[in-house]
Amino acid sequence: MSVGRIATRYAKSLLDLSIEQNQLEGALQDIQSLKSAMGSKELVQFFKSPIIKSEKKLSVYKAIFGDKFQSLADRFFQLVIKKGREDVLPEICDEFLYQYKEYKGISAVTIVSATAMDDAAKEQVKQKLLASNETHANVDLNFEVDEKLIGGFKIKLGDRLYDASVAHKLELLRKEFSN
Amino acid sequence: MVGVNPEEISAIIKEQLSGFKTEAELEEVGSVLQVGDGIARVYGLSKARAGELVQFENGVNAIVLNLEEDNVGVVLMGPSDDIKEGSTVRRTGQIASIQVGEEIVGRVVNTLGQAIDGKGAIGGELFDMPLERKAPGVIYRQPVNEPLQTGIKAIDAMIPIGRGQRELIIGDRQTGKTAIAIDTIINQKEFYEKGEPVYCIYVASGQKASTVAQVAKVLEDNGAMDYTVIVSASASDPAPLQFYAPFAGAAIGEYFRDTGRPALIVYDDLSKQAVAYREVSLLLKRPPGREAYPGDVFYLHSRLLERAAKVINNDEIAQNMNDLPESLKASGKVRGGGSLTALPIIETQAADVSAYIPTNVISITDGQIFLESNLFNAGIRPAINVGISVSRVGGSAQIKSMKKVSGTLKLDQAQYRELEAFAKFGSDLDAATLSVLEKGKRNVEILKQPQYSPLTVENQVAIIYLGTNGLLRDVPVDKVKEFEEEFLSALAQKHPDALSSFKAGKLDKEHLESVKTLAENIAKGYKA
Numbered sequence: 001m002s003v004g005r006i007a008t009r010y011a012k013s014l015l016d017l018s019i020e021q022n023q024l025e026g027a028l029q030d031i032q033s034l035k036s037a038m039g040s041k042e043l044v045q046f047f048k049s050p051i052i053k054s055e056k057k058l059s060v061y062k063a064i065f066g067d068k069f070q071s072l073a074d075r076f077f078q079l080v081i082k083k084g085r086e087d088v089l090p091e092i093c094d095e096f097l098y099q100y101k102e103y104k105g106i107s108a109v110t111i112v113s114a115t116a117m118d119d120a121a122k123e124q125v126k127q128k129l130l131a132s133n134e135t136h137a138n139v140d141l142n143f144e145v146d147e148k149l150i151g152g153f154k155i156k157l158g159d160r161l162y163d164a165s166v167a168h169k170l171e172l173l174r175k176e177f178s179n
Numbered sequence: 180m181v182g183v184n185p186e187e188i189s190a191i192i193k194e195q196l197s198g199f200k201t202e203a204e205l206e207e208v209g210s211v212l213q214v215g216d217g218i219a220r221v222y223g224l225s226k227a228r229a230g231e232l233v234q235f236e237n238g239v240n241a242i243v244l245n246l247e248e249d250n251v252g253v254v255l256m257g258p259s260d261d262i263k264e265g266s267t268v269r270r271t272g273q274i275a276s277i278q279v280g281e282e283i284v285g286r287v288v289n290t291l292g293q294a295i296d297g298k299g300a301i302g303g304e305l306f307d308m309p310l311e312r313k314a315p316g317v318i319y320r321q322p323v324n325e326p327l328q329t330g331i332k333a334i335d336a337m338i339p340i341g342r343g344q345r346e347l348i349i350g351d352r353q354t355g356k357t358a359i360a361i362d363t364i365i366n367q368k369e370f371y372e373k374g375e376p377v378y379c380i381y382v383a384s385g386q387k388a389s390t391v392a393q394v395a396k397v398l399e400d401n402g403a404m405d406y407t408v409i410v411s412a413s414a415s416d417p418a419p420l421q422f423y424a425p426f427a428g429a430a431i432g433e434y435f436r437d438t439g440r441p442a443l444i445v446y447d448d449l450s451k452q453a454v455a456y457r458e459v460s461l462l463l464k465r466p467p468g469r470e471a472y473p474g475d476v477f478y479l480h481s482r483l484l485e486r487a488a489k490v491i492n493n494d495e496i497a498q499n500m501n502d503l504p505e506s507l508k509a510s511g512k513v514r515g516g517g518s519l520t521a522l523p524i525i526e527t528q529a530a531d532v533s534a535y536i537p538t539n540v541i542s543i544t545d546g547q548i549f550l551e552s553n554l555f556n557a558g559i560r561p562a563i564n565v566g567i568s569v570s571r572v573g574g575s576a577q578i579k580s581m582k583k584v585s586g587t588l589k590l591d592q593a594q595y596r597e598l599e600a601f602a603k604f605g606s607d608l609d610a611a612t613l614s615v616l617e618k619g620k621r622n623v624e625i626l627k628q629p630q631y632s633p634l635t636v637e638n639q640v641a642i643i644y645l646g647t648n649g650l651l652r653d654v655p656v657d658k659v660k661e662f663e664e665e666f667l668s669a670l671a672q673k674h675p676d677a678l679s680s681f682k683a684g685k686l687d688k689e690h691l692e693s694v695k696t697l698a699e700n701i702a703k704g705y706k707a
Binding site: 008156158159164 | 192203204205206207208209222223224225226238247248249250267269
């Protein structure tokens, strides 16, 4: 089975159960902290290693995280490790965050601009986005800066892209002339 | 840069700029999860449709073949060097197509329609012809009723091919399959010179680049490139280019077909194309079936060959044909009466025609020409086994004179082969058997034909008339070739009126009489 599908199913089960038990925000926090811990490359490699046995992985998990997580998330992570799916943990975290946002009606939007935007501009972008009807009622904005754009901005919304950067326009112009 | 006026340059730039839109649009994108072996898996692109063209950041195009739950599988139509995990892929909203125009004739192009013969880009007015297109529906077609002359006696007399037909050429390696196709293309020169060209397309899929170069040279030397296009995806090209090459060829053929002109397309060869398709399918993790081919390999070939058609001879109906490309429709160039004749080639392994791909293609086509290596080695070239070769629609596509003359030929040869085994017993045979054997032997000689020397239909009628009427009985078997040459040159000199009446489909008594007398006179000189 593909990694994507495994992650989807595990994430969905955690989401459903946490909604049922009214522990959604707690589960979200735990997933987020596990995700930030996964920022360590060694930890990801350790979990992905097929040579290390799952008992060993489980004891390492307990040693690192101990009782930092709430019981629901803790049991979930232990189950994932017992089932031998610990290698998909990073994908499960991403998928959970995605499903959480879908459930809450939040659109994740990434805005890349050539120079850093000030707060007024950010607010303006947010209002425009909400007015466009392309997003859910709530937006989770994520600002990035990429000098390669030269000027203008790019808005990424799921698998849609609104590219109003100077770099993209120059590229289009180049194509126009090469034809 | 000599004599370029700076004002002209700025005028051109201005013109190009005027059509340039600066507004940004909402695009649909995905990111590459995995790339390799000429395919990529892309996350996102959730609205992409099967068969749609998508574009990578570096300008390489790809075609969507697999739509899965959380990703799409695409095949790359170019090098994958600059494509990395995380690269952006954009939807184009278009289906893959190639640009075809009048000036593509005489060129060698790749699957994408780009010239690869070093003669520069293809100019003139170009139309977008989709690679994958539905075949014309029933009401836009008419029955095959015109012959497509191959110039090969054995084929034109016994396995006639009509314009719009699909006739399979099948045989082992080194039996002369490509030679038959090339001879057929060369024979269309007659029509080109008459001003009614049959446009030819030779598609090389998975062939050696040296073979393609050789074919191009032969066609060039015989003056056949003036009306021929070569589509080449050689063995070193990526598998997607190889399996789409016949579709590109069909798209070019459809341009001529839909503008009311006859076209001939040779797919050389579909077994290698099927192998390329198998490779792509397995990489896309489609389940393998018989001989590891995917389940839709039959559909791959049937939809390709179904595009060969004779379009109805009525401009008004033809202009409403289904799935006409927009650019062609808008140009008002669509006419009725065009045709696309397909000659697919299949290479068998050790004469095994019951393998998967050969049986599939045999069942799709309107007949097949079997070539056998033992005939080839016995000196019977073209090595056609006339006993098992058939043409299922060709009979109505023969000119009348040829039909009458060759009517008994196939039967005569079948009888001859049956009695051939007895020939080994020597002379203690009755006279009737002996005469069948002698006639058969001479007919076999007549049907032999060297490469690159197609014969016009009127000459074929004359010589086959002699064979079926036993007028060669005084000519020794090993002198038949010599006799044929002498007879045909004498006929052209003395009775050109007979030849032109044969060509017109007439078989007058007086002309036949003069042919008979001429043959008898020449045959006297050969009498042992």
